[in-house]
Amino acid sequence: MPGTEYFGDEERKEVMDVLESGMLFRYNHDDQRNDHWKAREFEELFQNYTGAKHAHAVSSGSAAVACMMAAAGIGHGDEVICTPFTFIAPIEAVLFAGAIPVFTEVDETLNLSAASIEAAITPRTKAVLLVHMCGAAADLDGIKAVCDKHNIKLLEDAGQALGAFYKGKHVGLFGEAGAVSFDFFKITTAGEGGVCFTNDTDKYEIMGQFSDHGHSHVGDNRGMEPHPIMGFNYRLGELNAAVAVAQMRKLEMIREQNKKNKAILKERLRKEVPFITFRCLPDEEGDSATFLNFFMETPELALKASKEVQGVAYWYTNMYHFINQWDHLKALKSPYKLAIHDYEHRQDWNTIELPKSQNIIGRLLSIGIRATWTEEEINAFADQLISQLKKVVA
Numbered sequence: 120m121p122g123t124e125y126f127g128d129e130e131r132k133e134v135m136d137v138l139e140s141g142m143l144f145r146y147n148h149d150d151q152r153n154d155h156w157k158a159r160e161f162e163e164l165f166q167n168y169t170g171a172k173h174a175h176a177v178s179s180g181s182a183a184v185a186c187m188m189a190a191a192g193i194g195h196g197d198e199v200i201c202t203p204f205t206f207i208a209p210i211e212a213v214l215f216a217g218a219i220p221v222f223t224e225v226d227e228t229l230n231l232s233a234a235s236i237e238a239a240i241t242p243r244t245k246a247v248l249l250v251h252m253c254g255a256a257a258d259l260d261g262i263k264a265v266c267d268k269h270n271i272k273l274l275e276d277a278g279q280a281l282g283a284f285y286k287g288k289h290v291g292l293f294g295e296a297g298a299v300s301f302d303f304f305k306i307t308t309a310g311e312g313g314v315c316f317t318n319d320t321d322k323y324e325i326m327g328q329f330s331d332h333g334h335s336h337v338g339d340n341r342g343m344e345p346h347p348i349m350g351f352n353y354r355l356g357e358l359n360a361a362v363a364v365a366q367m368r369k370l371e372m373i374r375e376q377n378k379k380n381k382a383i384l385k386e387r388l389r390k391e392v393p394f395i396t397f398r399c400l401p402d403e404e405g406d407s408a409t410f411l412n413f414f415m416e417t418p419e420l421a422l423k424a425s426k427e428v429q430g431v432a433y434w435y436t437n438m439y440h441f442i443n444q445w446d447h448l449k450a451l452k453s454p455y456k457l458a459i460h461d462y463e464h465r466q467d468w469n470t471i472e473l474p475k476s477q478n479i480i481g482r483l484l485s486i487g488i489r490a491t492w493t494e495e496e497i498n499a500f501a502d503q504l505i506s507q508l509k510k511v512v513a
């Protein structure tokens with residue numbers, strides 16, 4: 120978990136600024152806050168890093184996805200093409216907006232492919248919610264072309280992909296809007312937090328309003344602000360924003376460390392483990408390098424490796440990241456009625472077949488890259504990894 124590996128005086132200083140002024144709220148109270156505007160500062164740093172015209176910080180990555188969907192006008196009965204390999208947050212965001220997730224296949228990029236998206240389009244498709252999994256971009260050229268051809272919106276959940284670029288441009292800026300997470304497990308963290316971002320000024324305004332009960336944020340009297348739309352509370356507090364400010368300043372350093380360390384590990388595996396293949400990266404240079412992902416020859420070998428090899432993650436059987444484990448979703452167990460409960464064109468998720476994704480995710484193993492590794496530590500880890508992998512296939 121790179122972000123947390125680098126907690127230090129910088130984070131403490133930013134947090135103390137907030138505690139000393141006592142102003143924990145991100146809006147207004149100009150005379151009490153000693154000029155500390157941590158959420159705003161975070162947003163500016165985020166804009167500078169990603170090149171986004173607008174960034175709006177919110178309370179979580181999930182909230183950022185919800186605000187992005189609101190800004191794009193995704194709602195009741197709209198079909199949204201989704202991936203079966205993701206942290207489940209974007210699927211929840213689609214459902215709770217009253218929209219309908221439609222699952223299709225991933226390929227060796229670990230992300231949706233342009234061809235599978237095109238095959239899933241129906242007359243009711245409104246958007247693709249593209250997730251850039253494990254720190255690296257999907258095939259954005261291909262996917263963007265399909266979206267443009269069929270006139271559907273591209274929304275990017277870059278929850279795991281802050282610091283990931285595609286052909287020099289940060290992910291999340293290829294469609295109408297993007298979202299990232301600053302939760303505890305991401306490349307940089309605020310404990311909890313997220314950012315939704317866009318180059319479209321109208322959409323940015325909706326994001327800000329939607330995340331704060333529809334407040335317009337115009338003028339300096341919060342109590343008298345107009346409410347152009349309804350919204351909810353997805354606000355980021357100043358304490359979390361303070362941590363995010365310090366972490367944002369470390370992002371590029373962390374990314375560079377990740378890339379260096381991943382390259383050493385990958386090179387050793389490439390040379391010494393002939394029976395694995397690597398994840399396909401549409402832009403290897405743009406990788407944020409939080410994970411090294413590779414495939415075993417069969418799902419059986421990957422399952423065996425997941426039990427016998429130390430330090431590898433097997434997403435296929437964990438409870439959060441692959442459709443097979445989402446029994447609550449398949450049973451549509453919501454505390455309240457959703458649009459999907461009445462939706463006549465519904466995919467049956469109990470019988471849905473995604474053979475390509477089953478095979479790819481079934482063979483996939485991942486290693487979380489540590490930014491603080493020394494070269495000796497990487498080589499010691501590689502020694503052990505390589506010998507244990509060889510035993511699995513022996």
Ligand SMILES: *Cc1c(COP(=O)(O)O)cnc(C)c1O
Binds near residue numbers: 182206
């Ligand atoms: C982590 C994550 C989220 C949600 O972020 P939170 O800050 O935990 O709410 C959304 N999408 C993806 C792909 C994620 O990995």
